[in-house]
Amino acid sequence: MKFILKTKNQFDQKIKFIVPFSTIVDYNKKEIIKIRKNKIINGFRKNKMPVDLIKSKYEKLIQKKVINKIIYKNFNKIIADKKISIINQPKIIINQYKENYDFIYSIYFQSIPTIDINKIKNITIKKLSITNNETDLKYYIEYIRNNHITWEEIQDKIKKNDKITIKYHIKYNENNTLIKTDKKIFTFINNKKQIIPQIYKNIINKKKGDIFFLTIKLPSNYPLITLQRKKIEIKIQIIQIQRKKIIYSQKQFIEYLNKKFQTTDIKKIYFILKSKLEEEKNYIIHKYTNNQIKKQIIKLYNLDIPKKIIKNEIKIIHQKLNEKYNQKYEYIFQLKYHKNINSTIYKKFKLEFFITSIINHYDIIVTQKEIQKYIRNTPFNHKKSIVKNIYNILLNDKVNQILLKIFQIKKHPCTFPKIMKQMFL
Template sequence: MMNFIPIYSKEMNMTIISKIIMDHIQKELLIISQNKNIKGFRKGKAPLSLITKLFVKDTYKKVLYKLMNDMFYKFIYEKKINIIGQPKFYYKLYKYGYNLTFNVCYYQCHEFDIQQLNNMVIEIPDINIQEQDIKNIIKQNYIKNITWLISSNNYVISINDRVTIDIYLNNKNNLVLKNKKIVLDKENYIIQDLEIALINKKHNEEFYLNKIVLNNYPNKNILNTKQNFIIHIKKIEIKKEVYISKDIYNVNNHFTYKILYNNTIKQLELIKKKIIRNAILHNFIKIFLKNFNNITISNNTLIQLKLHKEYNEYCILTNILYQKLLLKNIKEYIIFKIFINQIIIKMNIKSNMNLILDMITEEITYVNYINHNINKKYINNIFKNKYLLQLISIHTLEYQIINNIIKNMKIKKIKFNFSNI
């Protein structure tokens, strides 16, 4: 049998003393006087008496609503009252300078038994990131570029360097190759063991080499014969491998392989956290709805409480964060939301800014790997957008609550390789 959530209205009277109202109005008027452009006065120089005359009516309406809202929510927080929807405030015509007595109407609803979820089984993915996953991400997003840096005079040649040399046959009067570039980590096929002989030498050094002539030597008449050479080292260049992003907005960022490798590990760990978080939310909601499947909410209540607005906000959030809804329909969402609100009050869970930042970072990382400048810009913009920040804060609270609840549930870990997700 389907049970409708019993939602009932309650109302109460509350009073705000005049001094609090007056103090807040004066503060608001002072802010207006400092920021408003008034004709005939420089910005911030209009007298407060004029500002009061012009703006006091609109100001006290704004102040009264804020004070009523703050007083009511402080009361229900202290009394641990779980409400649904938005409260409505009523008061008679306010007389400036007097106390304000107002009436607030709000709705309370069904209490969920959280113990019902204890010992339920929830599946959580156990994701393994392998070496090849890291290499694949680097290959997909970056192009390797090699640059050569001129060494100092005291630098000792190593296997990864490129060396510019002059090669003389028999004596210094017989120059056979001028400014020949030799990359030491590959065979150049000019003179046998030339690359090995160059290692540990220094800039401007000369040495003798008695070795067999190989195929890339210019004089083919002496191929495969042993000859005496004089090698003069003119320049030593150190190889530097850098990785450049394929993203056109990130081409100015160059990374060594080591830095890129470490950064990619961090990014994959963030993506892993996001995938696990999504799975926990999705699986928990399925379990929740299955256990409370005999409870629904009436259409009239939905319209009366204007809860469809909350659902629309949730849609905005999930579109931004997940690109899809986690819940099947509006009624399921509202039931889940009622449950979450009750737990927030019971467990006294508050929004954690570090978790909010982590969640935003995880979401951005999902589509953008290493572009720290763009990531930072996105994060700053989100924190400036109070509406969006509030939605993310609510979502973070939900995740905190679910994590607290699943501590009493049985966790079944399902193993996945990152490459298979």
């Protein structure tokens, strides 16, 4: 078998295969032997049917099986040998298949581009170095205490991060008919990372009972098709405002720690918290490094992703959003349903393709033993959220370890309180 691999651009490839007619003959013989063993034709005993009769009766079946076996066996071998990662359904064209002639066919497909390692050696990554300070533990204890909160109703003006319950209804035109929804209730945290800016800005300093109106034009990719590109009017009434309240006083918090760690020994509690602080620092360094690597890949990895791939992904995301939407109009207020997802998808593919190329280039694998070891050694407070994704986490960690050897590393010293505020507050 001969093959010619041609690359059109970063993604599009074509492999032309030329299979000698003698190979076709060999495959045909094998298929005929199988039929003789497994098929029965009236008037003949099993395994005694004439070859000519089998050929005439099962010609199309034999041809189909032979073609499929040859095509996929050869294609899969080239893909494995060349470490090619396919990202679409290959298109197969039969150029020639006839008696006494070589079998010629072509396969068109898209694959993840390979990376020139030399071109990424100049990428600089900031590696976090958390300076140790005696006040770190005190800050960490207060951070834990401040995260044990309840919500308390207030009569004050609305501020950032308050929990707000509103009553609202919307109006819009549908084929020159005014559509008005029933009044609905929606509760949300007033955070600009989650709520559209029109709501976030206009609701600040409002009080319980206040009524205001907003006009919003919904984007073309809005989940509910009937509201795409529609200009809607929203009437909003504030019916409740809640603010965070720390549950424990300092004395109550000490009692909580005694119960949690099952000891009243202050030294033991100190060493447990000190250990957890170190775990937290290591976790932050790991997360910060991952974020830095992702940021630099997205920024510097040039990739002209075909529009068709982006469109297909957008279609899939819209389908999922539509299923999730289920006529819940409160999604109008949520920022994620207003964002242009093209940019997000592009970044996602850049990361995925880059990581896959590194995995292929360095033959990175994750073993079952490594997964079990990770489960045993992972700190309890982080294990819950990642158990389902352990394989991917370990794979990404191995990729990052290799990248840190390739990239230029620049130390980034930072205090524990400062990095906690940057990443979590």
